[in-house]
Amino acid sequence: MNDRIGRCEWWNIEVSARTRWWCLRLVAESGECGYGECSDGGAAADVEPALRAVRSLVTGRNAVDDRAALLRALADRSAGARSTSQRHLAATIAGAVECALDDLAARRAGIPLWRLFDESVRTNGIELYANVNRGLRDRSPAGFARAAAQAVADGFRSVKCAPFDDLPGDGEAAAAAGVARLSAVREAIGSRSELLVDVHQRLTMPAVLSILPALESLEVGWLEDAVAFDRIDDLRRLKAATPIPLAGGEQALSLEEIVPACDAGLLDVVMPDVKHAGLAGALAVARYAAGRGLRVSLHNPTGPIATAASLHVAAVLADFTRLEFMYGELPDRGSLVTPTERPRGGRLGVPLGPGLGAALDLAGTSFTMLAAARG
Numbered sequence: 033m034n035d036r037i038g039r040c041e042w043w044n045i046e047v048s049a050r051t052r053w054w055c056l057r058l059v060a061e062s063g064e065c066g067y068g069e070c071s072d073g074g075a076a077a078d079v080e081p082a083l084r085a086v087r088s089l090v091t092g093r094n095a096v097d098d099r100a101a102l103l104r105a106l107a108d109r110s111a112g113a114r115s116t117s118q119r120h121l122a123a124t125i126a127g128a129v130e131c132a133l134d135d136l137a138a139r140r141a142g143i144p145l146w147r148l149f150d151e152s153v154r155t156n157g158i159e160l161y162a163n164v165n166r167g168l169r170d171r172s173p174a175g176f177a178r179a180a181a182q183a184v185a186d187g188f189r190s191v192k193c194a195p196f197d198d199l200p201g202d203g204e205a206a207a208a209a210g211v212a213r214l215s216a217v218r219e220a221i222g223s224r225s226e227l228l229v230d231v232h233q234r235l236t237m238p239a240v241l242s243i244l245p246a247l248e249s250l251e252v253g254w255l256e257d258a259v260a261f262d263r264i265d266d267l268r269r270l271k272a273a274t275p276i277p278l279a280g281g282e283q284a285l286s287l288e289e290i291v292p293a294c295d296a297g298l299l300d301v302v303m304p305d306v307k308h309a310g311l312a313g314a315l316a317v318a319r320y321a322a323g324r325g326l327r328v329s330l331h332n333p334t335g336p337i338a339t340a341a342s343l344h345v346a347a348v349l350a351d352f353t354r355l356e357f358m359y360g361e362l363p364d365r366g367s368l369v370t371p372t373e374r375p376r377g378g379r380l381g382v383p384l385g386p387g388l389g390a391a392l393d394l395a396g397t398s399f400t401m402l403a404a405a406r407g
Contacts, residue, residue: 167360
């Protein structure tokens with residue numbers, strides 16, 4: 033088989049006013065394709081030139097023989113970035129390339145991607161939780177309640193909201209308005225469904241502390257990103273103030289970054305993201321956290337390629353809890369890939385065919401390919 037990469041194609045689709053998904057297709061000269069996703073890497077003005085630069089770096093290389101050198105070069109780009117945002121973008125693009133290379137390798141070997149990580153796998157599928165945040169058009173308490181109730185009706189046992197995202201200010205007034213939304217959600221989904229809350233670091237520490245009693249009365253399943261995972265003193269203060277499990281770690285680009293919070297026991301749920309940390313990096317974070325008795329739930333607020341990649345990582349983790357699923361933002365998202373992505377009863381099956389188990393359906397969807405630079 034000819035493993036030389038003939039084309040490095042970046043495809044994108046505008047999902048909503050807030051979201052654009054970016055996916056990679058590496059086409060080997062043999063005709064085999066490998067896929068990755070680098071959504072949520074940064075603003076389009078920064079993403080597009082970075083993708084073009086990586087396309088030049090990757091095209092013509094050997095997907096097998098040059099794999100280690102390619103990933104080292106991409107890691108060096110991330111480490112040498114001049115700002116946190118540039119480092120995040122470079123790491124997310126590297127994550128897509130790593131995924132696509134591993135997809136090609138697994139397809140070439142005729143095995144599912146998870147076999148590159150482990151021989152054993154859970155066979156009963158992966159439980160999902162519905163993140164309803166980006167799919168909301170009506171962000172009133174009633175709008176939050178309707179979206180959450182629909183997710184539960186569709187078979188999801190857990191629902192996550194980010195009720196503070198669009199509110200003015202970061203103090204106690206915004207915190208109280210967000211709690212009103214959460215109260216409506218709890219009433220709509222009942223006591224048997226789990227309610228997860230993502231703060232997105234939108235509130236001050238005093239504001240977060242002010243609503244802890246209300247969140248506890250709503251029986252919140254976890255409080256995510258109330259403060260950044262590397263703000264150890266603030267995490268310790270928050271941990272001492274509430275029995276609500278604390279979740280975080282989505283922005284960690286390496287195991288070393290998350291170790292202090294894990295070792296101090298300040299996170300109850302660790303949330304690596306395969307897009308940002310890469311497949312190997314996310315798996316390393318997950319296994320480290322699990323080894324310290326912490327729960328693992330992969331961060332995954334993006335498209336079906338990243339979801340497929342996350343399934344392969346989740347499948348080899350014995351104590352994995354639930355996988356994030358972006359619910360309601362693009363109703364026909366399942367048709368973007370073949371075979372169709374189709375959750376059943378709030379679960380997705382573990383891919384058993386060769387490679388990632390998902391390929392972009394570029395003929396039947398609204399994906400557009402990033403053009404070459406002009407001039």
